[in-house]
Amino acid sequence: MVDYKVRKVNDFKWEILKDQKLGMRVPGIIYADSELLAHAEEEKTIEQVINVANLPGILRASYAMPDIHYGYGFPIGGVAALDINDGVISPGGVGFDISCGVRVLRTNLETSDLKDKLEELMYSLYGSVPKGVGSKGKIKLSKAEMDKLFTRGVNWAIKNGYGWEEDKYFTEENGCMDGANPDCVSRQAFDRGNDQVGSLGSGNHFLEIQKVSQIYDSKAANLMGLYEDQITIMIHSGSRGLGHQICGDYLKTMQRAPFADKFKLPDRQLACAPLNSSEGKRYFGAMVCAVNYAMVNRHCLAHWVRVVLESIFKKSAKNLDMGLIYDVSHNIAKIETHDVGGNSVRVCVHRKGATRAFGPQSPGIPEKYRQIGQPVIIPGDMGRYSYIMVGTEQAMRESFGSTCHGAGRVLSRAKAKKEISGSRLKQELFEKKGIIVLAQSLSGLAEEAPQAYKDVSKVVDIAHNAGLSKKVAKLEPLGVIKG
Amino acid sequence: MVTGMLKKFEIIDHPSDIGIRLETESIEGFFEFSAWGMFSIMCDIERVKPAVKRIVKIKEREQLSLEELLITWLEKLLYIFEVKKMLFCRFRVSNIEIRNGSTFLGAEISGEKINTLKHELTVSIKAPTYHMLELVKDSNTGCWKGQIIFDV
Numbered sequence: 001m002v003d004y005k006v007r008k009v010n011d012f013k014w015e016i017l018k019d020q021k022l023g024m025r026v027p028g029i030i031y032a033d034s035e036l037l038a039h040a041e042e043e044k045t046i047e048q049v050i051n052v053a054n055l056p057g058i059l060r061a062s063y064a065m066p067d068i069h070y071g072y073g074f075p076i077g078g079v080a081a082l083d084i085n086d087g088v089i090s091p092g093g094v095g096f097d098i099s100c101g102v103r104v105l106r107t108n109l110e111t112s113d114l115k116d117k118l119e120e121l122m123y124s125l126y127g128s129v130p131k132g133v134g135s136k137g138k139i140k141l142s143k144a145e146m147d148k149l150f151t152r153g154v155n156w157a158i159k160n161g162y163g164w165e166e167d168k169y170f171t172e173e174n175g176c177m178d179g180a181n182p183d184c185v186s187r188q189a190f191d192r193g194n195d196q197v198g199s200l201g202s203g204n205h206f207l208e209i210q211k212v213s214q215i216y217d218s219k220a221a222n223l224m225g226l227y228e229d230q231i232t233i234m235i236h237s238g239s240r241g242l243g244h245q246i247c248g249d250y251l252k253t254m255q256r257a258p259f260a261d262k263f264k265l266p267d268r269q270l271a272c273a274p275l276n277s278s279e280g281k282r283y284f285g286a287m288v289c290a291v292n293y294a295m296v297n298r299h300c301l302a303h304w305v306r307v308v309l310e311s312i313f314k315k316s317a318k319n320l321d322m323g324l325i326y327d328v329s330h331n332i333a334k335i336e337t338h339d340v341g342g343n344s345v346r347v348c349v350h351r352k353g354a355t356r357a358f359g360p361q362s363p364g365i366p367e368k369y370r371q372i373g374q375p376v377i378i379p380g381d382m383g384r385y386s387y388i389m390v391g392t393e394q395a396m397r398e399s400f401g402s403t404c405h406g407a408g409r410v411l412s413r414a415k416a417k418k419e420i421s422g423s424r425l426k427q428e429l430f431e432k433k434g435i436i437v438l439a440q441s442l443s444g445l446a447e448e449a450p451q452a453y454k455d456v457s458k459v460v461d462i463a464h465n466a467g468l469s470k471k472v473a474k475l476e477p478l479g480v481i482k483g
Numbered sequence: 484m485v486t487g488m489l490k491k492f493e494i495i496d497h498p499s500d501i502g503i504r505l506e507t508e509s510i511e512g513f514f515e516f517s518a519w520g521m522f523s524i525m526c527d528i529e530r531v532k533p534a535v536k537r538i539v540k541i542k543e544r545e546q547l548s549l550e551e552l553l554i555t556w557l558e559k560l561l562y563i564f565e566v567k568k569m570l571f572c573r574f575r576v577s578n579i580e581i582r583n584g585s586t587f588l589g590a591e592i593s594g595e596k597i598n599t600l601k602h603e604l605t606v607s608i609k610a611p612t613y614h615m616l617e618l619v620k621d622s623n624t625g626c627w628k629g630q631i632i633f634d635v
Contacts, residue, residue: 043498070498072614072632096609096634133525133604136568191566202607203635241565244609244634248558251613256545268613412496413606413635444605483607 002047004028006037012066012466016049023266024053029061030068031399031466036458039410040068040075048075051266055080056274057087059340059347063399065354066462067408067454071095073269076353079402082275084335084346088263089280090272091254091287093350095331096247098287099294100205100238102377103171103327104388104475105302106224107309107320109231111211114478117312121209122436122479124308129207129301130199131483132440137198139300146194147182153292154299162198162303164324169366171327172356175295177334181285185242186249189286193242193293198300200237202440202483204406204448206382207301208234209479213385216471220372220390224325226473233322234386234475235301236379238331239294246290250283275348284333291332298327325388326366326375330355330405336364338400349400357391357403357469365391376469380407380456382437382448382480383429387460387471394467403469407456416452417443425449429480439482448482489516490626494524501606502615502632510549511576513618513627517553518560518574518592521611521633525564526604531572533593537563543586550618552579552586553631557611560592568597609634 005017009029014037016028028049030037040046045068053062058080065077073092074080082088114121130137141149149156154168154175168175200207212230215221226232239246254260254271257279263272273279302324306317313320333350340347349356358365358374365374373390380386395401411419422442429435439445463469488508495502503520507513522528541555556576563569571594578589597604611631618629 072500072612072634076499096612132599133607188562192562202604203609245558245562248554248610252551252555255551255613268616271613409499412498413501414494414496440599441603441605443603447606 002050004046004050012462016046022050024050026053026058026061028053028064030064031066031462031468032068033462036066036068036462043070045070045075049078051270052078052080054265055082055088055090055270055272056263057083059083063402065402065404066466067353067404067406067459069408071352073267074350074352076408077404078352079350079354079399081338081347081349081400084275084348087275087348088272089275089283089333089348090270090350091247091250091283092269092271093352094247094287094333095352096244097238097331098243098246098290099329100331101294101298101327101329102234102236102379103298103302104325104377105233105305105322106226106325107231107233107322109320110229111231114231118436118479121308121312122438122481124312125207125305126438126481128304128308129481131481133202135199135201135483136195137300139197140195141197143190146190149296150180150182150185150289150292152176154295157296157299163299167299167324170324171295172329175299177288177291179284180288180292182289184282184286185246185289189242189245189249192245193240196240196242197297198304199240199297200301200483201240202444205237205483207305207481208477210234210386210475210477212473213476214474216473220472223368223372224375224388224472225323226388232475233305234379235298237298237301239290240297242293243290246286250286253279287333291329294329295327326377328355328377339397347400351402353405354402355405356401357395358401359391359393359396362396362401376403378404378406378456378460381450381453382477383433383435383450384455385457386475387456388473388475389460389463389469389471391469392467395469399468404459404463407453407459409452410454411452413447416447416449420446420449420451422446435477436479437482445482488512492516492520495630495632497632500632500635502630504630506626506628508626510579510627513629514553514556514576514579515574517557517631521557521560521608522571524633525606525608526570526602528572530602531570532595533573534595535569536591536593539590539592541586541588545586546581546584547586549581550616552581552588553618554611554613556588561608561610570594570597570602606635
C-alpha cells in the first residue's frame with residue numbers, strides 16, 4: 001500500500017503532494033470530482049500517477065485527466081511533459097495502440113433523411129469497412145510504399161486517390177507528423193501493418209452514425225458546421241498491429257539498454273530512454289511512422305464511408321457536405337512548446353488516453369478554428385452519447401494543452417462478459433433506443449456494453465468545469481459498427 | 484492441447500485490460516498454457532482444429548530473463564496470428580535454453596486458418612505487457628507460478 005497525501009485544490013482538481021520517499025520528482029495533479037477521485041484511489045490508479053512522477057526530466061506535474069482509470073505503466077488519462085534535454089521518452093506513456101484516435105465527419109443530412117435508410121446504410125457500411133480481430137484492410141503495400149506512407153502521412157493517401165485534399169488541414173499535424181524514420185520500424189512491425197491500412201480493428205474501436213442532439217456553444221458549432229438533428233459520422237481506430245509491434249520492440253530495447261539500470265522504475269511498463277539517446281531517437285522515429293499510419297488508417301476508413309453514403313443517397317460526398325470536422329489522437333508523444341516557469345520550453349508531451357486540447361490562437365490548429373480553439377472529440381459508449389469540445393487557454397496553462405479522451409471503464413472486460421449478453425444488448429439497444437448495432441463478435445460486444453463504461457457526460461462535465469476543454473455539442477448514436 | 488501439467492488457471496479481473504494467472508509443473512508447461520490462455524481470450528479455442536503444424540524458434544544473441552522470453556514467445560505467436568491469419572490451439576514447447584549469453588526456445592504449435600464463419604473472434608490482444616508480470620519457481624513445490632496482463 002503506497003502512502004501518499006492528497007490536497008484539494010478545488011472541486012475538480014486535486015494535488016498528490018510530491019514525496020521524495022516515493023521517488024516523485026514532481027507532484028501529481030488529478031482532475032476529478034470527489035467521487036471519481038475515490039474510484040481512482042480504490043483502483044490504485046493514484047499509484048500509477050505517482051509512478052509517472054518518477055520519470056527523469058518530468059516537468060511541473062504528473063497529470064491525470066477526468067477519465068482517469070487503471071492502466072499499465074501510465075494510468076489511462078495520464079499526461080506528462082518531459083524536458084527534451086534531460087528528459088526521457090517512454091513507449092508505455094504512449095501505449096501499444098500508437099495514435100489511436102477519433103475523427104468526425106459532418107453531413108448535410110438530418111434524422112428524417114435516414115428514416116427509411118438507416119438499416120441499408122448500416123449494412124452497406126458493415127460490408128464495406130474492414131473490421132474485427134486481426135482484420136486486414138483493402139490495401140496491401142510494398143515496403144517502398146509503406147515507407148512513403150510513413151513519411152508523407154495523409155499526403156500519401158490523397159495522392160493515391162483516398163480522401164480529399166482539405167481533409168489534411170483538419171487532421172492533427174496536418175495529417176503528417178515530422179520526424180518519421182522508417183529505418184527504425186522492424187520487419188515484424190512492417191509485416192503486421194502492411195495489409196491493415198484502412199481497417200477498424202476490434203476492442204473499443206468503432207464506426208458510428210450519430211445525430212447532433214444538443215448544441216452548447218453555437219459560435220463554435222457554427223464554425224464546425226454543426227447543428228441540431230444533423231447526422232455525423234465518428235470513426236475510432238489506431239495504428240493496428242504496426243503500432244503494437246513498435247511499442248513491444250522498443251519496450252524490450254529500452255529495458256536492455258546500457259542506461260536501463262539508471263532508470264529503474266516502479267513499473268517495467270514505464271521503461272524509457274533519454275530523448276537524446278540513440279534508443280530514444282529511434283523509438284521516436286518509429287512512433288511517428290505509426291502516428292502517420294494511424295492518421296492514414298482513419299483517413300481511408302472515412303473515404304470508404306463517403307463512398308457508401310454516395311451510393312445510398314445518390315449524391316456526391318461533396319454535395320452531402322461530408323467534410324472532416326477534426327481528427328485527433330489520444331495515445332501519442334509529441335514535441336511541443338509550452339510555458340514552464342515563465343519560459344517558453346520545448347517539451348515532449350506524452351498523452352496516454354488523453355487528448356490534445358490547444359486553446360484559441362494556438363499554433364498548430366487549423367486557421368478556421370483559431371478563434372475557438374482546437375476541436376476535441378470525446379467518444380462515449382454505444383448506447384448513450386459522445387461529445388465535441390474545444391481546447392482552452394486554461395488547458396495550455398495548466399495541463400500542457402490536454403484534456404480527457406473518453407468515458408473510462410467501470411466494469412472489467414471479464415465481468416462485462418460474465419454479466420452481459422451480447423445478443424440481448426443488441427436487441428435492447430434497438431428496441432429501447434432504435435440504435436442498430438452490428439458487430440463481428442457478440443461476446444466482444446458485451447465487453448463494450450454501455451454499462452461497462454462511466455457515463456461520459458460526467459467526465460466531460462468535469463473537464464468543462466475544470467476548464468480543460470469546453471462543451472460544443474453532444475452526439476447520440478443511431479447506428480454502431482464494432483470491430 | 485498442451486503437454487505440461489496445469490495446476491491452476493484463472494482470468495485476472497484487470498479494470499481496463501485482461502490477464503491470466505497460472506501455475507504449472509514445468510517451465511515448458513507455463514509457456515504452453517500462457518499461449519493457450521492468450522488464444523482462449525481471443526477466440527473460442529475449443530472450435531480451433533489442430534490442422535496445421537508450425538515450428539516456432541526464438542533465437543536471441545543475448546541472455547533474456549525468463550520473463551522477457553515469455554513476452555517474446557507470446558509476441559511471436561501474436562505476430563504469426565496476424566501475419567498468417569491463423570489461430571492456434573496446441574502448443575508444445577520442447578526446449579528452453581538461456582545460457583552463455585544467448586537464448587533459445589523451440590516449440591511446435593498447431594492450429595488452423597481463421598474462418599470467421601466458424602471462429603468467433605472476441606477481442607484482439609494488442610500485446611502481453613510487463614505490467615504486474617510474474618514468473619517464479621515455488622521453492623517448496625517446484626511448480627512455476629506467474630501472471631501476465633494483456634493489453635486489449
